[in-house]
Amino acid sequence: MEDHSADAAMLDRIEGELEAVEAAMRRLDDGSYARCEVCGAELDAAALDGDPLATCCASHRT
Ligand SMILES: [Zn+2]
Numbered sequence: 001m002e003d004h005s006a007d008a009a010m011l012d013r014i015e016g017e018l019e020a021v022e023a024a025m026r027r028l029d030d031g032s033y034a035r036c037e038v039c040g041a042e043l044d045a046a047a048l049d050g051d052p053l054a055t056c057c058a059s060h061r062t
Pocket of ligand 1: 040056059
């Protein structure tokens with residue numbers, strides 16, 4: 001028996017990641033990439049190293 005629900009969950013996750021990548025590319029385009037979307041602070045390289053798709057600075061990350 002194959003577990004199709006696990007496949008579906010994985011697909012959902014991949015689709016979510018793709019959306020995050022597309023959103024990051026849009027931010028690259030409009031110049032808001034690597035900036036906190038709450039306070040506008042520039043994200044430091046270490047934070048982007050840990051999560052290249054980060055959208056918030058350390059104090060606003062959930
Ligand atoms: Zn912030």
